Amino acid sequence: MEPLVQLILLPPLLMAAFNGMMGLFWAPWRTKEGLVGALSTAAVAVPFAVALSLFLGFEHAAVARFFPWLVAGDLAVDFAYRIDELSLLMTLVVTGVGTLIHLYSIGYMHGDGGFWRFFAYLNLFIFAMLNLVLAENLIVLFLGWEGVGLCSYLLIGFWYTDLKNSAAANKAFIVNRIGDFAYLLAMFLIFQTVTAATDGPFGFDFTTLLAPETLALFEGSVGFWVALLLFIGATGKSAQIPLFVWLPDAMAGPTPVSALIHAATMVTSGLYLLARLSALVLLAPGAMAIIAVIGALTALMAATIAITQTDIKRVLAYSTVSQLGFMFLAAGVGAFFVAIFHVMTHAFFKACLFLGSGSVIHSMHHVEHELAHKGIIPDAHGHDPHGHHAESDDSAAKVDAPHPTYATLPYEGPFDAQDMRTMGGLGRYMPVTRWTFLIATLAIAGLPPLAGFFSKDEILLRTFQFAGHVHAGFYLLWGVGIVTAILTAVYMTRAYLLTFEGEPRWPSAMDVKPHESPWTITTPLVVLAGLSVVGGFLGLPHVLGHSWIHGWLVGHEGHVGPVADYPLDPPYVPAGTEWMLLALGAGIAIGGIALAWFGLRFGARGPEADAKVRRGLGWVYAMARRKWLWDEAYDAAVVQPVVRASRDGLAPFDKRVIDGGVDGVGTLVGLASRAVRRVQTGVVQVYALAVVLGVVAVVALLLLV
Amino acid sequence: MLEPFLFAVFAVFALVGALGMLISRSPVASALWMVQTMLAVACLYITLHAGFLGVVQVLVYAGAIMVLFLFVIMLLNLEQMPRLASFSWRKGAAYLLGVAMLAQLLAVVAVRTGAATVTAASVDVEATSVREMGLALLTRHAFTLQIVGVLLLAATIGAVLLAKKRFV
Amino acid sequence: MDITWYLALSAILFTIGVLGVLLRRNVIVIFLSVELMLNAVNLSLVAFSQSFGHVDGQILVFFVMSVAAAEAAVGLAIVIALFRNSLSVNVDEFNLLRG
Numbered sequence: 001m002e003p004l005v006q007l008i009l010l011p012p013l014l015m016a017a018f019n020g021m022m023g024l025f026w027a028p029w030r031t032k033e034g035l036v037g038a039l040s041t042a043a044v045a046v047p048f049a050v051a052l053s054l055f056l057g058f059e060h061a062a063v064a065r066f067f068p069w070l071v072a073g074d075l076a077v078d079f080a081y082r083i084d085e086l087s088l089l090m091t092l093v094v095t096g097v098g099t100l101i102h103l104y105s106i107g108y109m110h111g112d113g114g115f116w117r118f119f120a121y122l123n124l125f126i127f128a129m130l131n132l133v134l135a136e137n138l139i140v141l142f143l144g145w146e147g148v149g150l151c152s153y154l155l156i157g158f159w160y161t162d163l164k165n166s167a168a169a170n171k172a173f174i175v176n177r178i179g180d181f182a183y184l185l186a187m188f189l190i191f192q193t194v195t196a197a198t199d200g201p202f203g204f205d206f207t208t209l210l211a212p213e214t215l216a217l218f219e220g221s222v223g224f225w226v227a228l229l230l231f232i233g234a235t236g237k238s239a240q241i242p243l244f245v246w247l248p249d250a251m252a253g254p255t256p257v258s259a260l261i262h263a264a265t266m267v268t269s270g271l272y273l274l275a276r277l278s279a280l281v282l283l284a285p286g287a288m289a290i291i292a293v294i295g296a297l298t299a300l301m302a303a304t305i306a307i308t309q310t311d312i313k314r315v316l317a318y319s320t321v322s323q324l325g326f327m328f329l330a331a332g333v334g335a336f337f338v339a340i341f342h343v344m345t346h347a348f349f350k351a352c353l354f355l356g357s358g359s360v361i362h363s364m365h366h367v368e369h370e371l372a373h374k375g376i377i378p379d380a381h382g383h384d385p386h387g388h389h390a391e392s393d394d395s396a397a398k399v400d401a402p403h404p405t406y407a408t409l410p411y412e413g414p415f416d417a418q419d420m421r422t423m424g425g426l427g428r429y430m431p432v433t434r435w436t437f438l439i440a441t442l443a444i445a446g447l448p449p450l451a452g453f454f455s456k457d458e459i460l461l462r463t464f465q466f467a468g469h470v471h472a473g474f475y476l477l478w479g480v481g482i483v484t485a486i487l488t489a490v491y492m493t494r495a496y497l498l499t500f501e502g503e504p505r506w507p508s509a510m511d512v513k514p515h516e517s518p519w520t521i522t523t524p525l526v527v528l529a530g531l532s533v534v535g536g537f538l539g540l541p542h543v544l545g546h547s548w549i550h551g552w553l554v555g556h557e558g559h560v561g562p563v564a565d566y567p568l569d570p571p572y573v574p575a576g577t578e579w580m581l582l583a584l585g586a587g588i589a590i591g592g593i594a595l596a597w598f599g600l601r602f603g604a605r606g607p608e609a610d611a612k613v614r615r616g617l618g619w620v621y622a623m624a625r626r627k628w629l630w631d632e633a634y635d636a637a638v639v640q641p642v643v644r645a646s647r648d649g650l651a652p653f654d655k656r657v658i659d660g661g662v663d664g665v666g667t668l669v670g671l672a673s674r675a676v677r678r679v680q681t682g683v684v685q686v687y688a689l690a691v692v693l694g695v696v697a698v699v700a701l702l703l704l705v
Numbered sequence: 706m707l708e709p710f711l712f713a714v715f716a717v718f719a720l721v722g723a724l725g726m727l728i729s730r731s732p733v734a735s736a737l738w739m740v741q742t743m744l745a746v747a748c749l750y751i752t753l754h755a756g757f758l759g760v761v762q763v764l765v766y767a768g769a770i771m772v773l774f775l776f777v778i779m780l781l782n783l784e785q786m787p788r789l790a791s792f793s794w795r796k797g798a799a800y801l802l803g804v805a806m807l808a809q810l811l812a813v814v815a816v817r818t819g820a821a822t823v824t825a826a827s828v829d830v831e832a833t834s835v836r837e838m839g840l841a842l843l844t845r846h847a848f849t850l851q852i853v854g855v856l857l858l859a860a861t862i863g864a865v866l867l868a869k870k871r872f873v
Numbered sequence: 874m875d876i877t878w879y880l881a882l883s884a885i886l887f888t889i890g891v892l893g894v895l896l897r898r899n900v901i902v903i904f905l906s907v908e909l910m911l912n913a914v915n916l917s918l919v920a921f922s923q924s925f926g927h928v929d930g931q932i933l934v935f936f937v938m939s940v941a942a943a944e945a946a947v948g949l950a951i952v953i954a955l956f957r958n959s960l961s962v963n964v965d966e967f968n969l970l971r972g
Contacts, residue, residue, distance in 0.1 A: 682968030685903075688894055689798060696805045703809065709878075716882050723889045723909055726902070735902050739909065742886075746912050753879070753923045755931050762915075765938050770908065770945045777949045778901055781956050799895035803888050810884035814877060837928040838935070846932050853939045860943030867950035870957075 015043035076201035107520030125151035179236015186229035227287035234270025255358030292332025299325025334566020352528035454536030489592020501603030
């Protein structure tokens with residue numbers, strides 16, 4: 001087992017190190033895009049192949065122990081990894097989608113000066129994420145947890161010369177850190193609880209932690225606090241209220257980063273944590289209620305914001321937050337395997353959506369360069385990587401063109417390749433991107449029989465069921481879920497329509513046309529769109545057939561899987577209720593899509609349809625457009641006080657007290673030495689006097705003692 | 706009977722000479738007072754039945770070293786030193802330390818135990834002096850003798866070099 | 874006779890020598906004081922040699938005298954060199970090693 005685990009973990013790490021070293025110290029390496037891209041993609045494809053073989057030949061869970069890591073008193077942590085149903089599934093998702101995104105990045109990052117650095121960071125991220133999902137204990141998991149946070153920082157701020165990107169990276173890291181603090185507190189609490197009751201060392205390993213005797217220690221308020229703290233840690237990583245504010249800003253990073261980290265993998269870490277410790281979380285119904293409520297609220301809030309955004313990546317970012325909210329809702333009602341199911345399907349269609357948006361942005365950049373080249377808009381970047389001759393040669397063409405101006409744009413300032421208000425009608429120029437984006441949109445909207453329908457519907461079903469069995473208050477959350485699903489269908493269809501349908505809205509659309517992206521970009525789109533179509537069949541609802549994923553994760557007769565499930569009696573709702581809910585889910589999807597397409601007609605009317613919505617919703621729309629003022633609130637409540645405290649309190653303290661102290665010691669020594677220096681008079685007799693003084697003193701001591 | 710008396714006389718001479726050296730303002734006078742002390746000490750050696758050393762003391766110390774001192778004093782043609790007007794803390798400290806040191810030394814001398822007295826039987830003036838010393842010097846302490854010889858050679862060369870107008 | 878008196882005399886002469894070193898400002902007189910100290914020590918060495926009945930004390934005195942001679946020669950040569958440079962033999966004026 002050990003060699004196979006090494007084959008999964010080591011290639012990305014070694015490739016990242018090798019790539020990094022070569023790029024740093026050997027300049028020719030930085031231009032070998034083909035080699036760097038191929039090697040880096042292989043470094044993720046190999047783990048995928050190994051994981052696939054382990055998956056196909058899976059018999060029972062196994063632990064690969066490498067060496068003892070932290071040994072101190074009652075603490076004994078090993079470097080150990082676990083191959084079981086849950087970790088294998090996550091590994092497949094991470095490495096599979098990861099490989100596709102690596103391939104995509106070869107085309108997307110072509111020509112970028114930091115091409116090699118990008119792939120080094122990507123590989124490092126994959127390594128950290130694999131550590132996270134394959135860990136056998138909470139400490140190695142935390143290693144991966146922090147590692148993905150670091151790589152997220154590095155990749156968000158990849159184009160670090162623009163301060164905005166660095167600020168976004170800082171924001172992501174700092175907000176994450178707050179969550180990490182909660183995670184640490186949870187670990188301390190776990191350690192204290194377990195070591196107080198048992199003797200012998202404890203290493204946070206899952207085998208011990210999830211054994212019935214250990215779990216029994218966590219009944220009552222201890223379990224509540226552990227679960228709650230772990231959830232707070234999860235809100236940081238998985239962007240829920242109150243720690244979600246970093247995710248929209250994280251769109252400053254390159255689009256493959258947004259696809260891999262902020263859609264498919266890192267943001268699902270929180271869900272993975274809860275699923276892994278599901279047996280523990282089930283012991284704390286109070287915490288579960290909080291998880292469900294926050295999940296539902298986040299989903300709703302993010303959906304309202306998504307419908308007002310004009311930047312295509314922002315729409316997708318808030319959509320991610322919203323879908324994560326759905327997953328936490330599932331976890332909160334004890335349907336952990338459903339949450340993981342949605343993680344999987346969401347990875348497929350969200351990655352497809354993000355990569356598709358990347359393809360669009362790529363094309364719009366071309367459009368921007370063409371427009372600048374023709375003198376229609378000012379040249380904002382001053383460079384022309386596509387080999388067009390310099391503007392001075394085109395003076396003849398420019399004489400006829402109008403003076404370059406941004407006035408023709410519907411928004412202020414330079415051309416924004418991500419703004420949907422200057423898109424439109426791209427479908428006819430970018431067919432592959434268009435169709436894959438459409439499929440993924442329909443999937444996320446929940447149109448049967450695409451993947452999103454099955455996973456989202458299962459979440460709503462289990463919420464409904466939980467409400468009936470345990471607490472009627474959960475019907476409210478079910479309602480919130482329904483509303484959010486409607487909004488999801490609407491805003492995603494809106495995004496598709498504004499981008500691909502209708503008439504082109506950028507200036508001089510007659511003369512400047514975009515084109516489809518190369519195969520390295522479109523191939524992953526096709527694959528992911530295909531997965532979005534078939535992925536849902538892994539978890540069929542009870543009335544339609546067997547749910548493979550339920551059996552895989554939770555277990556079947558005679559075998560208990562790693563993910564616990566809330567015990568409901570009877571385990572399934574009556575068939576009639578289930579059909580009704582399925583029909584409701586399908587109806588919501590169709591209704592939402594139709595509302596956006598034919599009712600509000602975003603395709604035909606473009607941004608004017610937005611104006612109609614704005615007038616209809618009034619202040620609600622305005623608040624949603626301004627992201628419900630979360631950033632402003634944090635700024636006033638946290639950031640400004642900290643800045644003020646540092647500037648007015650800590651900085652003077654550091655300058656005057658600390659520096660003053662250190663300088664003071666130096667000054668003191670100087671003064672002392674100036675005084676002592678007076679002993680050296682240079683006159684020999686004084687020295688002789690000193691000698692005699694010493695002799696008299698020593699003899700006196702000898703005589704008297 | 707005779708010995709204490711002789712000791713007292715020569716001791717007084719030695720002390721007077723030392724004090725004279727200490728307080729004379731002229732260096733020549735100091736040197737001459739010093740000669741007196743040395744002669745007195747030579748006599749004291751003789752009362753201690755160290756005749757050879759007594760003679761050597763006169764020959765070497767009084768006859769060579771003091772002459773050298775006087776040569777140098779004359780050569781440098783020094784004037785009388787003016788009296789130190791102020792009472793510096795250095796002087797006070799020196800007097801204090803001197804008194805303390807004297808007290809300590811006398812205390813040690815006074816309380817030392819196992820004092821052996823000079824017995825007449827163990828003394829033979831002629832025999833213990835030159836013959837014994839010669840034997841000891843050339844057998845037990847032969848090596849040291851050679852070393853001292855080298856030392857004197859080095860001192861001679863050094864003195865010549867130092868006193869030249871230019872180092873060549 | 875008991876050598877205690879000799880030792881006491883030696884002590885007093887030694888002290889006078891020390892005072893001379895500490896108090897006089899003329900370099901040559903300081904030298905003389907050092908010679909006085911050496912003489913005092915010689916005296917006590919001879920007294921002990923007599924008291925214990927063997928000749929080693931006197932041998933040591935012999936050597937001390939030789940060394941004193943050598944030291945006086947070299948020291949006075951230094952004094953001459955000093956005088957040539959500064960035209961003074963006042964120790965207070967030789968304070969170039971002042972800190």
